[in-house]
Amino acid sequence: MRDLRYGIEIEMTGLSRGKAAETLAVFFGTRAEHTGGGYDAYAVRDAQGRVWKLVSDGSIQTQKKVRGQTVAADSTYSVELVSPVCVYEDIETIQEIVRALRRNNALVNDSCGIHVHVGAEKFDAQHLRNITNIMASKEELIYKALQVDLNRSQDYCRRVEQRFLRQVNEQKPQSLDRFKSIWYNGRDGSNVHYHASRYHALNLHSVFQKGTVEFRMFNSTLHAGKVKTYIQFSLAIANQALTQRNARAAPTRTTNDRYTFRTWLLRLGMIGPEFETARFHLLSHLEGNIAWRDPSQLIREQEEQTQHAPAQEPVPAPGLSL
Numbered sequence: 063m064r065d066l067r068y069g070i071e072i073e074m075t076g077l078s079r080g081k082a083a084e085t086l087a088v089f090f091g092t093r094a095e096h097t098g099g100g101y102d103a104y105a106v107r108d109a110q111g112r113v114w115k116l117v118s119d120g121s122i123q124t125q126k127k128v129r130g131q132t133v134a135a136d137s138t139y140s141v142e143l144v145s146p147v148c149v150y151e152d153i154e155t156i157q158e159i160v161r162a163l164r165r166n167n168a169l170v171n172d173s174c175g176i177h178v179h180v181g182a183e184k185f186d187a188q189h190l191r192n193i194t195n196i197m198a199s200k201e202e203l204i205y206k207a208l209q210v211d212l213n214r215s216q217d218y219c220r221r222v223e224q225r226f227l228r229q230v231n232e233q234k235p236q237s238l239d240r241f242k243s244i245w246y247n248g249r250d251g252s253n254v255h256y257h258a259s260r261y262h263a264l265n266l267h268s269v270f271q272k273g274t275v276e277f278r279m280f281n282s283t284l285h286a287g288k289v290k291t292y293i294q295f296s297l298a299i300a301n302q303a304l305t306q307r308n309a310r311a312a313p314t315r316t317t318n319d320r321y322t323f324r325t326w327l328l329r330l331g332m333i334g335p336e337f338e339t340a341r342f343h344l345l346s347h348l349e350g351n352i353a354w355r356d357p358s359q360l361i362r363e364q365e366e367q368t369q370h371a372p373a374q375e376p377v378p379a380p381g382l383s384l
Contacts, residue, residue, distance in 0.1 A: 063294075063301035063331060064150040067181040069274070070293060071144050072160070073282050075124045076169035078138040079104050079116045085166045086114055089159060102138075112146035114159075121218070123173035132169070141168070147181070153293055157286035164284040172211050174282030175218060176289070177265075178296035179274035184304055187241040190266060191230055193275065193303035195311040197264045198222045202313060203323050204263070207344050210279050219263040219278040227311055242270050275300055291340040298330040320350035 077085075083094035083104035090108045097103045101117035108114060124139040125132050143163070145156065185193075197204070201221050204210075210219060226245060235241040242252065245266050251257040252270035260267040263279035277296045283289060303309070316322040324345055332340055345352065 063297040066184075066297050066300055067147050067149060068293065068297060069145045069147055069179040070156060070289075071142055071177040071179075072284075072289070073119055073122050073142045073174035073176070074163065074168045074170050074284065075122055075135065075139045075141060075174070076126055077141065077163070077167045079118065079141050080138070081166060082116045082141050082143065082163060082168065085162050086116070086159060089162050090114075108146075108155075114146060115144040117142050117144060121173060123171055125169065125171060127167060127169070150297070153290050156293070157290055160284050160286045160289050168284055170282040170284060172213065172281075175214060175278065176280035176282050176292055178277045178280070178293055179268065179272075180277070180296055180300040182269045182273050182275050185269065185275065187235045187238055188308070189303050190238075190241055190269065190275075191234070192306055192309040193264065193300065194222060194227065194230055194266070195309040196299060196303055196306075198227055198311040199309070199314050200323075200326060201263070203316075203319060203326075203348070204279065206319060207323055207348055208279055209281065209347050210263075211281055214281070215263075215279075218261050220261055222262065222264060223259075231311055245270070287339045288343050291343045294332065294337060294340045295330075295344065298327075298332055302330055316350075318350035318355055319348040320345055320352050321355050322350075323348055324352055325355075 074082075079102065080094070080096070083096075083106055086106040087094040090106060092107050092109075095105045097105050101119075103118075104116040106114045106116070118137065118140045119142040120140070122140040122142070124135040124137060126135040126139055127133075143159070145152075148156070205215065205221075215221070225247070229244045230241070233240070233244060235244060242250065245259060246252070246257075251259060251267065255271065257267050257271070259265075260271075260276075261278070263277065265276035265278050268274045268276035277292075277299070280292045314322060314326075324341065327337075327341055327344060
């Protein structure tokens with residue numbers, strides 16, 4: 063997973079695009095440039111010469127803080143941070159950028175999301191089928207774990223389309239062209255930037271339009287640990303799709319969400335101290351017992367411990383002897 067390239071888009075408000083650009087320029091020790099255009103963009107180069115963009119997004123409900131109160135703001139407060147192509151080691155830099163923006167009054171609301179793009183250059187038709195089935199099988203748990211906002215789940219990050227899921231598994235496409243035809247239901251929409259098929263948690267329109275697998279299911283946040291979590295989680299899913307021979311689309315059934323999801327995270331390779339923060343955030347909103355697959359096992363174990371526990375001697379009341 064560490065050799066996969068990625069990019070991230072973080073939607074926010076609370077400060078203007080100009081202020082956000084200045085924040086990045088100070089962080090990098092460079093300068094901000096107002097490039098304008100349809101998204102009224104700002105561009106900031108880092109020490110490597112890579113360009114980080116701050117652009118407008120019409121879906122963001124713009125707000126700002128005035129004397130401690132959150133109030134409506136004008137369109138200059140619509141801010142989407144668009145990273146350049148990044149490598150795994152850039153995660154710490156992204157975290158520091160997020161902290162700097164938060165210190166300069168950036169905030170998020172329910173209209174904001176985070177999108178993670180993973181480079182698709184290693185993906186063939188089988189890999190794309192794998193990632194489709196992985197998402198379909200774990201979709202319910204993923205949406206619970208990430209607490210996907212209801213409105214966003216219905217509009218901007220919908221679940222895997224059942225027609226597409228059925229056809230891709232019935233036909234088992236062997237070429238990217240055939241896979242693309244199934245994704246667009248027989249019509250090539252790859253040259254349409256805002257094609258309707260892009261608004262899914264797993265956006266494969268992005269594969270054919272810009273060469274990335276896009277994950278759109280994340281609520282926006284300026285919590286650096288959660289941002290790190292979302293990047294690592296996306297990379298881990300992509301890596302499983304690339305390394306696993308095949309994957310089934312059948313939904314995962316469980317009576318213990320927390321245990322089942324934790325087990326999956328470990329299978330994804332999210333093991334050890336490096337992923338401790340990610341496991342914490344991804345499991346914190348799930349119900350169940352993390353150590354026992356079947357909760358009834360825990361109850362039986364507790365009952366057995368009670369039955370075999372040595373009898374306790376009575377404690378004498380103060381002033382009395384036994």
